[in-house]
Amino acid sequence: MGPGPSDVNPRVLAAMARPTIGHLDPEFITMMDEVKAMLKAVLKTNNELTMPVSAPGSAGMEACFVNLVEPGDKVIVCQNGVFGGRMRENVERFGGIAIMVEDEWGTAIDLAKVEAAFAANPDAKILAFVHAETSTGVRSDAQALCKIAQANNALSIVDAVTSMGGIELDVDGWGIDALYSGTQKCLSCPPGISPVTFSAKAVEVVKARKSKVPSWFLDTNLVMGYWGGSGKRAYHHTAPVNALYALHESLVMLLEEGLENAWARHNLHHQALKAGLEAMGLELLVDEADRLPQLNSVKIPEGVDDAALRSALLDNYSLEIGAGLGALAGKVWRIGLMGAGCTRRNVMLCLDALENTMRAQGVQVNAGAADAAAKVYQG
Numbered sequence: 001m002g003p004g005p006s007d008v009n010p011r012v013l014a015a016m017a018r019p020t021i022g023h024l025d026p027e028f029i030t031m032m033d034e035v036k037a038m039l040k041a042v043l044k045t046n047n048e049l050t051m052p053v054s055a056p057g058s059a060g061m062e063a064c065f066v067n068l069v070e071p072g073d074k075v076i077v078c079q080n081g082v083f084g085g086r087m088r089e090n091v092e093r094f095g096g097i098a099i100m101v102e103d104e105w106g107t108a109i110d111l112a113k114v115e116a117a118f119a120a121n122p123d124a125k126i127l128a129f130v131h132a133e134t135s136t137g138v139r140s141d142a143q144a145l146c147k148i149a150q151a152n153n154a155l156s157i158v159d160a161v162t163s164m165g166g167i168e169l170d171v172d173g174w175g176i177d178a179l180y181s182g183t184q185k186c187l188s189c190p191p192g193i194s195p196v197t198f199s200a201k202a203v204e205v206v207k208a209r210k211s212k213v214p215s216w217f218l219d220t221n222l223v224m225g226y227w228g229g230s231g232k233r234a235y236h237h238t239a240p241v242n243a244l245y246a247l248h249e250s251l252v253m254l255l256e257e258g259l260e261n262a263w264a265r266h267n268l269h270h271q272a273l274k275a276g277l278e279a280m281g282l283e284l285l286v287d288e289a290d291r292l293p294q295l296n297s298v299k300i301p302e303g304v305d306d307a308a309l310r311s312a313l314l315d316n317y318s319l320e321i322g323a324g325l326g327a328l329a330g331k332v333w334r335i336g337l338m339g340a341g342c343t344r345r346n347v348m349l350c351l352d353a354l355e356n357t358m359r360a361q362g363v364q365v366n367a368g369a370a371d372a373a374a375k376v377y378q379g
């Protein structure tokens, strides 16, 4: 129950153990087409350039920036946690100019500040932001942010690593131009693959570049020789065959459950966890309107030894929860409810483990967490 990797369903692990076949085998090519079709369904897009990058979420991030940013380009980058800072690094390493819009960690991106940044920089080419900040547990309004980008003739780059599969995400409906995700958060796959999608407009911008994409591996023009179209597939790199079996199975499972049902499941267990935590006397960091169900930042109460408590959870309950990052280190826990780990059983285990472990540290804890959570499940 940390910030990822999340629990992997045994069906996904079993898929991963199937025999390794050739990455140009006709059976494998059929599976690639299915993966692309399912990614499009989960992302709600018809984008032709939709594929899994053969590397973790950070490589998907780099794929978006390295293809779209040219030297001298202005990119408005929103930062309200760890991952916005990495976007800035990407922009600057590819010769772009990052215009930072900063919000306090634990709060959502302020739309008015983004509009002001465009007013001051009408030539900005791209707006980049994180939909679901895993470092704090905040959801920002991706739909409204994309609208601001469109109104200013800019492309949008969206980090959906933690949002995909856990909360509403609508690439075409919201007009997202480039998006990257990861497998080990709400898709509940082992880490190592990054789904990406580029709109037709973003593809045109890549094709019209004045300079070559400075990464050979992540150049979409080249990698689409392997992942693109439905015709001939040419060797680009050896695809991680077994990791793609896992992604395929996890997408099958997500679509079997239904996207809306998966989002509702994340919300239900979040509500139960929240009720239990509050009954204990604990407080969540993020305002209710901006909370991510899949990542719950909980303020650590006075008198708790943070590191000792997390070790005790791991030793006594085989339960991992996340530590705070950056300015929030030692101040919050990050409790993940992602994908296959988002279950009633985990919510009840976590409440019980936290209650007992805090009591064992001599901290005053109110009783009744399990009852409060159970009430949410009873509806």
Ligand SMILES: *Cc1c(COP(=O)(O)O)cnc(C)c1O
Residues within 6 Å of the ligand: 004, 056, 057, 058, 059, 083, 130, 132, 133, 134, 135, 159, 161, 162, 182, 191, 192
């Ligand atoms: C986990 C995460 C990443 C990085 O993904 P990796 O697979 O660790 O490279 C990027 N952005 C967000 C919001 C994340 O939660």
